[in-house]
Amino acid sequence: MDILDTFFNWTVFRDSFPLLLLGLTTTISLGVTSILIGLVSGLFVALVRMYAPTPFAALAVAYIDLFRAIPILVLLVLIYYALPFVGLRLSPFAAATSALSLVSCAYSAEIFRAGIQAVPSGQFEASKALGLRYWSMMTFVILPQAFRVVIPPIxxxxxxxxxxxxxxxxxxxxxxxxxxxQAQALAANPTPLVGAALIYLLLLLPMVRIVGTLERRFAIGKR
Structure with missing residues:
Protein backbone atom coordinates (compact mmCIF):
# COMPACT_ATOMS: atom_id res chain seq x y z
CA MET A 1 0.00 0.00 0.00
CA ASP A 2 1.51 3.34 -1.07
CA ILE A 3 1.13 6.77 0.49
CA LEU A 4 -1.82 7.72 -1.72
CA ASP A 5 -3.85 4.69 -0.71
CA THR A 6 -2.96 5.25 2.94
CA PHE A 7 -3.57 9.00 3.36
CA PHE A 8 -5.46 10.09 0.23
CA ASN A 9 -7.79 7.21 -0.49
CA TRP A 10 -10.61 8.68 -2.56
CA THR A 11 -13.03 5.84 -1.87
CA VAL A 12 -12.58 6.16 1.89
CA PHE A 13 -12.93 9.93 1.73
CA ARG A 14 -16.10 9.70 -0.37
CA ASP A 15 -17.69 7.23 2.03
CA SER A 16 -16.76 9.29 5.10
CA PHE A 17 -17.66 12.70 3.65
CA PRO A 18 -21.29 12.74 4.93
CA LEU A 19 -19.98 12.07 8.44
CA LEU A 20 -17.37 14.83 8.07
CA LEU A 21 -20.00 17.24 6.80
CA LEU A 22 -22.17 16.53 9.82
CA GLY A 23 -19.20 17.18 12.09
CA LEU A 24 -18.42 20.42 10.25
CA THR A 25 -21.94 21.69 10.92
CA THR A 26 -21.49 21.01 14.62
CA THR A 27 -18.06 22.65 14.63
CA ILE A 28 -19.38 25.81 12.99
CA SER A 29 -22.34 25.99 15.39
CA LEU A 30 -20.05 25.55 18.39
CA GLY A 31 -17.51 28.07 17.10
CA VAL A 32 -20.00 30.79 16.17
CA THR A 33 -21.91 30.46 19.46
CA SER A 34 -18.71 30.62 21.52
CA ILE A 35 -17.39 33.59 19.54
CA LEU A 36 -20.58 35.63 19.95
CA ILE A 37 -20.81 34.93 23.68
CA GLY A 38 -17.11 35.66 24.13
CA LEU A 39 -17.29 39.00 22.28
CA VAL A 40 -20.33 40.34 24.14
CA SER A 41 -19.16 39.20 27.57
CA GLY A 42 -15.59 40.30 26.81
CA LEU A 43 -16.71 43.86 26.11
CA PHE A 44 -18.68 43.89 29.36
CA VAL A 45 -15.71 42.57 31.38
CA ALA A 46 -13.40 45.14 29.76
CA LEU A 47 -15.72 48.00 30.77
CA VAL A 48 -16.01 46.61 34.30
CA ARG A 49 -12.24 46.39 34.59
CA MET A 50 -11.72 49.95 33.40
CA TYR A 51 -14.62 51.87 34.91
CA ALA A 52 -16.29 49.87 37.69
CA PRO A 53 -15.58 50.43 41.41
CA THR A 54 -12.36 48.87 42.66
CA PRO A 55 -13.82 45.60 44.06
CA PHE A 56 -15.58 44.78 40.78
CA ALA A 57 -12.55 45.85 38.73
CA ALA A 58 -10.37 43.55 40.83
CA LEU A 59 -12.75 40.65 40.17
CA ALA A 60 -12.58 41.38 36.44
CA VAL A 61 -8.78 41.37 36.54
CA ALA A 62 -8.76 38.08 38.47
CA TYR A 63 -11.17 36.54 35.94
CA ILE A 64 -9.06 37.67 32.98
CA ASP A 65 -5.81 36.43 34.49
CA LEU A 66 -7.29 33.07 35.51
CA PHE A 67 -8.92 32.17 32.22
CA ARG A 68 -6.01 33.37 30.12
CA ALA A 69 -3.72 31.12 32.13
CA ILE A 70 -5.78 27.92 32.31
CA PRO A 71 -5.53 25.55 29.30
CA ILE A 72 -8.85 25.15 27.49
CA LEU A 73 -8.56 21.36 27.57
CA VAL A 74 -8.22 21.35 31.36
CA LEU A 75 -11.16 23.75 31.71
CA LEU A 76 -13.29 21.64 29.38
CA VAL A 77 -12.59 18.45 31.35
CA LEU A 78 -13.37 20.21 34.64
CA ILE A 79 -16.67 21.59 33.36
CA TYR A 80 -17.86 18.34 31.80
CA TYR A 81 -16.58 15.79 34.31
CA ALA A 82 -16.33 17.71 37.61
CA LEU A 83 -19.52 19.78 37.68
CA PRO A 84 -21.80 16.70 37.88
CA PHE A 85 -20.31 16.03 41.33
CA VAL A 86 -21.89 19.30 42.52
CA GLY A 87 -25.20 18.59 40.81
CA LEU A 88 -24.67 20.42 37.52
CA ARG A 89 -24.55 18.21 34.45
CA LEU A 90 -24.05 19.87 31.06
CA SER A 91 -24.41 18.39 27.61
CA PRO A 92 -21.23 18.08 25.53
CA PHE A 93 -22.28 21.11 23.45
CA ALA A 94 -23.04 23.23 26.53
CA ALA A 95 -19.79 22.20 28.22
CA ALA A 96 -17.69 22.94 25.15
CA THR A 97 -19.46 26.26 24.59
CA SER A 98 -18.92 27.25 28.21
CA ALA A 99 -15.21 26.45 28.15
CA LEU A 100 -14.55 28.19 24.84
CA SER A 101 -16.66 31.21 25.77
CA LEU A 102 -15.00 31.69 29.16
CA VAL A 103 -11.53 31.74 27.63
CA SER A 104 -12.61 33.79 24.61
CA CYS A 105 -14.20 36.33 26.95
CA ALA A 106 -10.93 36.79 28.86
CA TYR A 107 -8.90 37.38 25.70
CA SER A 108 -11.58 39.59 24.14
CA ALA A 109 -11.70 41.70 27.30
CA GLU A 110 -8.00 42.48 27.04
CA ILE A 111 -8.32 43.27 23.35
CA PHE A 112 -11.24 45.64 23.95
CA ARG A 113 -9.40 47.28 26.84
CA ALA A 114 -6.40 47.95 24.63
CA GLY A 115 -8.68 49.34 21.92
CA ILE A 116 -10.45 51.71 24.30
CA GLN A 117 -7.14 52.89 25.75
CA ALA A 118 -5.91 53.56 22.20
CA VAL A 119 -8.61 56.19 21.71
CA PRO A 120 -7.04 59.64 22.26
CA SER A 121 -7.88 61.16 25.64
CA GLY A 122 -9.12 64.26 23.85
CA GLN A 123 -12.10 62.27 22.64
CA PHE A 124 -13.13 61.61 26.24
CA GLU A 125 -12.63 65.25 27.19
CA ALA A 126 -14.59 66.50 24.19
CA SER A 127 -17.46 64.13 24.96
CA LYS A 128 -17.63 65.36 28.54
CA ALA A 129 -17.47 68.97 27.37
CA LEU A 130 -20.51 68.30 25.17
CA GLY A 131 -22.38 67.01 28.18
CA LEU A 132 -22.65 63.41 27.00
CA ARG A 133 -23.50 60.86 29.64
CA TYR A 134 -21.22 57.87 30.14
CA TRP A 135 -23.18 55.38 28.05
CA SER A 136 -23.81 57.91 25.28
CA MET A 137 -20.11 58.75 25.18
CA MET A 138 -19.12 55.08 25.01
CA THR A 139 -21.80 54.14 22.46
CA PHE A 140 -21.46 57.00 19.99
CA VAL A 141 -17.89 58.27 20.43
CA ILE A 142 -15.43 55.88 22.10
CA LEU A 143 -16.50 52.37 21.13
CA PRO A 144 -16.84 53.05 17.36
CA GLN A 145 -13.22 54.23 17.33
CA ALA A 146 -12.08 51.37 19.57
CA PHE A 147 -13.78 48.78 17.35
CA ARG A 148 -11.78 50.01 14.39
CA VAL A 149 -8.58 49.35 16.31
CA VAL A 150 -9.54 45.92 17.65
CA ILE A 151 -10.97 44.36 14.48
CA PRO A 152 -7.69 42.61 13.45
CA PRO A 153 -6.87 41.10 16.88
CA ILE A 154 -10.51 40.20 17.52
CA GLN A 182 -14.74 7.62 14.11
CA ALA A 183 -14.57 7.40 10.32
CA GLN A 184 -10.88 6.53 10.55
CA ALA A 185 -11.66 3.70 12.96
CA LEU A 186 -14.43 2.35 10.76
CA ALA A 187 -12.31 2.44 7.60
CA ALA A 188 -9.03 1.49 9.28
CA ASN A 189 -7.52 4.28 7.21
CA PRO A 190 -6.30 7.78 8.18
CA THR A 191 -7.79 9.43 5.09
CA PRO A 192 -10.77 10.90 7.05
CA LEU A 193 -8.34 12.70 9.35
CA VAL A 194 -6.54 14.16 6.35
CA GLY A 195 -9.92 15.17 4.94
CA ALA A 196 -10.83 16.87 8.23
CA ALA A 197 -7.52 18.76 8.18
CA LEU A 198 -8.26 19.99 4.66
CA ILE A 199 -11.75 21.10 5.71
CA TYR A 200 -10.30 23.02 8.67
CA LEU A 201 -7.85 24.64 6.26
CA LEU A 202 -10.60 25.68 3.85
CA LEU A 203 -12.64 27.04 6.76
CA LEU A 204 -9.87 29.01 8.47
CA LEU A 205 -7.62 30.14 5.63
CA PRO A 206 -10.06 32.84 4.42
CA MET A 207 -10.25 34.18 7.99
CA VAL A 208 -6.46 34.30 8.17
CA ARG A 209 -6.34 36.28 4.94
CA ILE A 210 -9.01 38.66 6.26
CA VAL A 211 -6.83 39.38 9.30
CA GLY A 212 -3.88 40.24 7.06
CA THR A 213 -6.01 42.50 4.88
CA LEU A 214 -7.49 44.33 7.85
CA GLU A 215 -4.07 44.84 9.45
CA ARG A 216 -2.70 46.38 6.24
CA ARG A 217 -5.78 48.56 5.74
CA PHE A 218 -5.72 49.98 9.26
CA ALA A 219 -1.95 50.45 9.13
CA ILE A 220 -2.43 52.56 6.00
CA GLY A 221 -5.17 54.51 7.75
CA LYS A 222 -2.84 55.32 10.65
CA ARG A 223 -0.14 56.59 8.33
Missing amino acids: TNNCINVMKDTALASVVAMPDLLKQAT
Whole structure:
Protein backbone atom coordinates (compact mmCIF):
# COMPACT_ATOMS: atom_id res chain seq x y z
CA MET A 1 0.00 0.00 0.00
CA ASP A 2 1.51 3.34 -1.07
CA ILE A 3 1.13 6.77 0.49
CA LEU A 4 -1.82 7.72 -1.72
CA ASP A 5 -3.85 4.69 -0.71
CA THR A 6 -2.96 5.25 2.94
CA PHE A 7 -3.57 9.00 3.36
CA PHE A 8 -5.46 10.09 0.23
CA ASN A 9 -7.79 7.21 -0.49
CA TRP A 10 -10.61 8.68 -2.56
CA THR A 11 -13.03 5.84 -1.87
CA VAL A 12 -12.58 6.16 1.89
CA PHE A 13 -12.93 9.93 1.73
CA ARG A 14 -16.10 9.70 -0.37
CA ASP A 15 -17.69 7.23 2.03
CA SER A 16 -16.76 9.29 5.10
CA PHE A 17 -17.66 12.70 3.65
CA PRO A 18 -21.29 12.74 4.93
CA LEU A 19 -19.98 12.07 8.44
CA LEU A 20 -17.37 14.83 8.07
CA LEU A 21 -20.00 17.24 6.80
CA LEU A 22 -22.17 16.53 9.82
CA GLY A 23 -19.20 17.18 12.09
CA LEU A 24 -18.42 20.42 10.25
CA THR A 25 -21.94 21.69 10.92
CA THR A 26 -21.49 21.01 14.62
CA THR A 27 -18.06 22.65 14.63
CA ILE A 28 -19.38 25.81 12.99
CA SER A 29 -22.34 25.99 15.39
CA LEU A 30 -20.05 25.55 18.39
CA GLY A 31 -17.51 28.07 17.10
CA VAL A 32 -20.00 30.79 16.17
CA THR A 33 -21.91 30.46 19.46
CA SER A 34 -18.71 30.62 21.52
CA ILE A 35 -17.39 33.59 19.54
CA LEU A 36 -20.58 35.63 19.95
CA ILE A 37 -20.81 34.93 23.68
CA GLY A 38 -17.11 35.66 24.13
CA LEU A 39 -17.29 39.00 22.28
CA VAL A 40 -20.33 40.34 24.14
CA SER A 41 -19.16 39.20 27.57
CA GLY A 42 -15.59 40.30 26.81
CA LEU A 43 -16.71 43.86 26.11
CA PHE A 44 -18.68 43.89 29.36
CA VAL A 45 -15.71 42.57 31.38
CA ALA A 46 -13.40 45.14 29.76
CA LEU A 47 -15.72 48.00 30.77
CA VAL A 48 -16.01 46.61 34.30
CA ARG A 49 -12.24 46.39 34.59
CA MET A 50 -11.72 49.95 33.40
CA TYR A 51 -14.62 51.87 34.91
CA ALA A 52 -16.29 49.87 37.69
CA PRO A 53 -15.58 50.43 41.41
CA THR A 54 -12.36 48.87 42.66
CA PRO A 55 -13.82 45.60 44.06
CA PHE A 56 -15.58 44.78 40.78
CA ALA A 57 -12.55 45.85 38.73
CA ALA A 58 -10.37 43.55 40.83
CA LEU A 59 -12.75 40.65 40.17
CA ALA A 60 -12.58 41.38 36.44
CA VAL A 61 -8.78 41.37 36.54
CA ALA A 62 -8.76 38.08 38.47
CA TYR A 63 -11.17 36.54 35.94
CA ILE A 64 -9.06 37.67 32.98
CA ASP A 65 -5.81 36.43 34.49
CA LEU A 66 -7.29 33.07 35.51
CA PHE A 67 -8.92 32.17 32.22
CA ARG A 68 -6.01 33.37 30.12
CA ALA A 69 -3.72 31.12 32.13
CA ILE A 70 -5.78 27.92 32.31
CA PRO A 71 -5.53 25.55 29.30
CA ILE A 72 -8.85 25.15 27.49
CA LEU A 73 -8.56 21.36 27.57
CA VAL A 74 -8.22 21.35 31.36
CA LEU A 75 -11.16 23.75 31.71
CA LEU A 76 -13.29 21.64 29.38
CA VAL A 77 -12.59 18.45 31.35
CA LEU A 78 -13.37 20.21 34.64
CA ILE A 79 -16.67 21.59 33.36
CA TYR A 80 -17.86 18.34 31.80
CA TYR A 81 -16.58 15.79 34.31
CA ALA A 82 -16.33 17.71 37.61
CA LEU A 83 -19.52 19.78 37.68
CA PRO A 84 -21.80 16.70 37.88
CA PHE A 85 -20.31 16.03 41.33
CA VAL A 86 -21.89 19.30 42.52
CA GLY A 87 -25.20 18.59 40.81
CA LEU A 88 -24.67 20.42 37.52
CA ARG A 89 -24.55 18.21 34.45
CA LEU A 90 -24.05 19.87 31.06
CA SER A 91 -24.41 18.39 27.61
CA PRO A 92 -21.23 18.08 25.53
CA PHE A 93 -22.28 21.11 23.45
CA ALA A 94 -23.04 23.23 26.53
CA ALA A 95 -19.79 22.20 28.22
CA ALA A 96 -17.69 22.94 25.15
CA THR A 97 -19.46 26.26 24.59
CA SER A 98 -18.92 27.25 28.21
CA ALA A 99 -15.21 26.45 28.15
CA LEU A 100 -14.55 28.19 24.84
CA SER A 101 -16.66 31.21 25.77
CA LEU A 102 -15.00 31.69 29.16
CA VAL A 103 -11.53 31.74 27.63
CA SER A 104 -12.61 33.79 24.61
CA CYS A 105 -14.20 36.33 26.95
CA ALA A 106 -10.93 36.79 28.86
CA TYR A 107 -8.90 37.38 25.70
CA SER A 108 -11.58 39.59 24.14
CA ALA A 109 -11.70 41.70 27.30
CA GLU A 110 -8.00 42.48 27.04
CA ILE A 111 -8.32 43.27 23.35
CA PHE A 112 -11.24 45.64 23.95
CA ARG A 113 -9.40 47.28 26.84
CA ALA A 114 -6.40 47.95 24.63
CA GLY A 115 -8.68 49.34 21.92
CA ILE A 116 -10.45 51.71 24.30
CA GLN A 117 -7.14 52.89 25.75
CA ALA A 118 -5.91 53.56 22.20
CA VAL A 119 -8.61 56.19 21.71
CA PRO A 120 -7.04 59.64 22.26
CA SER A 121 -7.88 61.16 25.64
CA GLY A 122 -9.12 64.26 23.85
CA GLN A 123 -12.10 62.27 22.64
CA PHE A 124 -13.13 61.61 26.24
CA GLU A 125 -12.63 65.25 27.19
CA ALA A 126 -14.59 66.50 24.19
CA SER A 127 -17.46 64.13 24.96
CA LYS A 128 -17.63 65.36 28.54
CA ALA A 129 -17.47 68.97 27.37
CA LEU A 130 -20.51 68.30 25.17
CA GLY A 131 -22.38 67.01 28.18
CA LEU A 132 -22.65 63.41 27.00
CA ARG A 133 -23.50 60.86 29.64
CA TYR A 134 -21.22 57.87 30.14
CA TRP A 135 -23.18 55.38 28.05
CA SER A 136 -23.81 57.91 25.28
CA MET A 137 -20.11 58.75 25.18
CA MET A 138 -19.12 55.08 25.01
CA THR A 139 -21.80 54.14 22.46
CA PHE A 140 -21.46 57.00 19.99
CA VAL A 141 -17.89 58.27 20.43
CA ILE A 142 -15.43 55.88 22.10
CA LEU A 143 -16.50 52.37 21.13
CA PRO A 144 -16.84 53.05 17.36
CA GLN A 145 -13.22 54.23 17.33
CA ALA A 146 -12.08 51.37 19.57
CA PHE A 147 -13.78 48.78 17.35
CA ARG A 148 -11.78 50.01 14.39
CA VAL A 149 -8.58 49.35 16.31
CA VAL A 150 -9.54 45.92 17.65
CA ILE A 151 -10.97 44.36 14.48
CA PRO A 152 -7.69 42.61 13.45
CA PRO A 153 -6.87 41.10 16.88
CA ILE A 154 -10.51 40.20 17.52
CA THR A 155 -10.64 38.40 14.16
CA ASN A 156 -7.45 36.57 15.09
CA ASN A 157 -9.04 35.54 18.41
CA CYS A 158 -12.07 34.22 16.52
CA ILE A 159 -9.75 32.04 14.45
CA ASN A 160 -8.24 30.61 17.62
CA VAL A 161 -11.71 29.82 18.96
CA MET A 162 -12.63 27.98 15.77
CA LYS A 163 -9.42 25.94 15.97
CA ASP A 164 -9.98 25.16 19.64
CA THR A 165 -13.36 23.60 18.83
CA ALA A 166 -11.36 20.49 17.94
CA LEU A 167 -10.76 19.99 21.68
CA ALA A 168 -14.48 19.31 22.17
CA SER A 169 -13.93 15.78 20.91
CA VAL A 170 -12.59 14.82 24.36
CA VAL A 171 -16.13 15.12 25.79
CA ALA A 172 -17.73 13.05 23.03
CA MET A 173 -18.83 16.16 21.15
CA PRO A 174 -19.60 15.06 17.55
CA ASP A 175 -17.54 17.81 15.99
CA LEU A 176 -15.46 17.53 12.84
CA LEU A 177 -12.44 15.94 14.54
CA LYS A 178 -14.56 13.45 16.47
CA GLN A 179 -16.41 12.36 13.33
CA ALA A 180 -13.13 12.06 11.44
CA THR A 181 -11.70 9.89 14.22
CA GLN A 182 -14.74 7.62 14.11
CA ALA A 183 -14.57 7.40 10.32
CA GLN A 184 -10.88 6.53 10.55
CA ALA A 185 -11.66 3.70 12.96
CA LEU A 186 -14.43 2.35 10.76
CA ALA A 187 -12.31 2.44 7.60
CA ALA A 188 -9.03 1.49 9.28
CA ASN A 189 -7.52 4.28 7.21
CA PRO A 190 -6.30 7.78 8.18
CA THR A 191 -7.79 9.43 5.09
CA PRO A 192 -10.77 10.90 7.05
CA LEU A 193 -8.34 12.70 9.35
CA VAL A 194 -6.54 14.16 6.35
CA GLY A 195 -9.92 15.17 4.94
CA ALA A 196 -10.83 16.87 8.23
CA ALA A 197 -7.52 18.76 8.18
CA LEU A 198 -8.26 19.99 4.66
CA ILE A 199 -11.75 21.10 5.71
CA TYR A 200 -10.30 23.02 8.67
CA LEU A 201 -7.85 24.64 6.26
CA LEU A 202 -10.60 25.68 3.85
CA LEU A 203 -12.64 27.04 6.76
CA LEU A 204 -9.87 29.01 8.47
CA LEU A 205 -7.62 30.14 5.63
CA PRO A 206 -10.06 32.84 4.42
CA MET A 207 -10.25 34.18 7.99
CA VAL A 208 -6.46 34.30 8.17
CA ARG A 209 -6.34 36.28 4.94
CA ILE A 210 -9.01 38.66 6.26
CA VAL A 211 -6.83 39.38 9.30
CA GLY A 212 -3.88 40.24 7.06
CA THR A 213 -6.01 42.50 4.88
CA LEU A 214 -7.49 44.33 7.85
CA GLU A 215 -4.07 44.84 9.45
CA ARG A 216 -2.70 46.38 6.24
CA ARG A 217 -5.78 48.56 5.74
CA PHE A 218 -5.72 49.98 9.26
CA ALA A 219 -1.95 50.45 9.13
CA ILE A 220 -2.43 52.56 6.00
CA GLY A 221 -5.17 54.51 7.75
CA LYS A 222 -2.84 55.32 10.65
CA ARG A 223 -0.14 56.59 8.33
